[in-house]
Amino acid sequence: MTSPKYAFLQAGHYARGWHIVLFSSELAPGEVKRLHYFDREFVAWRGESGQPCILDAYCPHLGANLASDGGRIHGDNIACPFHGWEFNGTGECVAIPYAKKIPERAKHALKGWPVMERNGFIALWYCPDDSAPVDYIPTIDDWGAENWGEWQFQRSRIRAQPCDVIENIVDIAHFPHVHGGNVQSFENRFGDYTVTQISKVKRDPEAGMITPPGLDFDLVDVRNQGAGMDADAWGDATYHGPSIMYYYTESRSPEISFRSWWVNYHTPVNDDEVDLCSAVIMSSLTDEPLPEEFTRLYPVTAHAAFGQDVLIWQDKMYREDPILCDGDGPITKLRRWYEQFYLPVG
Template sequence: MKDWPYDVFPTGWYQIGYSAELAAGDVRPVKYFDRELVLFRTQEGEVALLDAYCAHLGAHLGYGGKVKGECIECPFHGWLWTHEGSLAEIPYAPGEARRVKLGAWQTREIDGLILVWYDSFGRDPWWEWPGIREFKDTAGCYPIYPQGADHIGIRKIIPQSPVENTPDYYHFMWVHGAGQPGKPLLWKEDGHFLHTRIGFVFGHGKKSTWLTPDGPVTGEIETEAWGLGLSNARFVLNGFVTSQLTAATPVDREHSQLFDTITCTREPGSDDPEPTGTAARMLEFQKGQIRQDFAIWENQRYVEHPPFAGGEEEHYARFRRWSRQFYENAAEPAREPEPA
């Protein structure tokens, strides 16, 4: 048994925050992928993530650095760095050029989330994240912020663990108290994208629950994963939809920062930005449910060759084969042997 499938961070898009929480002029020291970084928003609204240490004398820009227009100012000697990592100005030596720059990370803002692209060799993104349709549909669903933005914090969890729930049809009974396992209906791989559907009986074995007051109802859990950093579970029950995105972003070799973002179908006739009725209860219920998973993942070790049972191996094996691409494409490429 071991903690990670491979010895590299997996390539992909990762969440590093919510747009609503980073105002123009804000500066934050952050750590991801075992790197000290600085996150800031320029006065014109551009989100930037740079390597944290000033190339001049090594001051950390996240501690005392200030946004000046479209640049961040070093707190030590005032050197100005653009959001792309290039040196804009040395205030006490105007006109002097220096061939120095800071590492700049590709970021996106989509559906109210701030994302960063990670690749161990600094290559451009292989794909763009399309977002979540319910997050975009603020007429039919509640806004994700602030009620649906759940900060889990930094936990001893690897990014693969949340996505590895996708082929785990049996855990619902023990972790979430379901009356029966899920039933696989769809498994579709498309490069970096994994799309599945699971048949599920909500309220199985119970005459009535708050979610199924008239008895058990057959519904679905649709899952979508884009690499190992972003995975969404869509719970569909009699036209009522709950969409829940789990994001795990590596901080170091053992820890990830976890975000849980949720929205639900609006109550009929409601234009209130704050969830009410079934939607409000479902949001709080799902926040509790995902924490039951976190309690498992945080104390789990990665078993490379599990002794599967009950047919688990079919989709678990498919998942793990699919997941390898994000590690193997981030590993050192094989080198051709030197000619004799």
């Protein structure tokens, strides 16, 4: 059997970098959460200081899951519910209630993972070779500002590979078939840790469109209503690393003018599944507040936009050596950029 063309297609191989695992609102002080990503079990908790921590889930003593029975938090540490062994946020065993001495092997027997809390989300630095984290995730200055509100997010576990998801950032040709719009302008820019899409896409009733199941509104009707608006809109989408995308958009029209941040991420669960999530905050571009119906519907349509792609991803196969044409966008360049997160450091 020949090896795959790209390192990111190797089984059990996951991207080095920051991966979002929770939103801050999902982990209250004193709360413990079970997580399953990268085909392994984690335990996450927030102690008295408010700092989130993530460790491998299984106690190095006799293998209990530290999240069993809701977990046991002591200050900023977590204690095993089986025998009370206590660990700090780096995975060091700091107390055994019935022992006079902590065994030397126990001091660093549990793996702690670097954690970043920023912009209202919690991200884990995944790296199989334990290289130092790189701080390439920017701050969203509008997060937490007045009139922006909280993240409205939707997460789903889907059958897809991360490489399926990230190629959307350069795929110009799918817009009029999947998302119901015609591309007016489209540009990709590549940086060391970033790839950006700057685009204008006009909603078009004549364009093709996928309608995800289970929506409580008519997505085609929403698209067609928007197509009739005289809107000046643009968007700037950037992947920061292998799995976290920021999208900033502004839209001005006689009916409504607004700006919005999206945080879209895909975190690998195993070789066959990812957790796909879209989160939205928005604000008016005028002194008038946004209509209540709009603030309710806009995040839902944002989540539905990913749902359109999911219907393709869940049934497709990944072509290592695709037949491409001159209108496809820089798919091969994107793959070479993405490969860096799977190759050894140095």
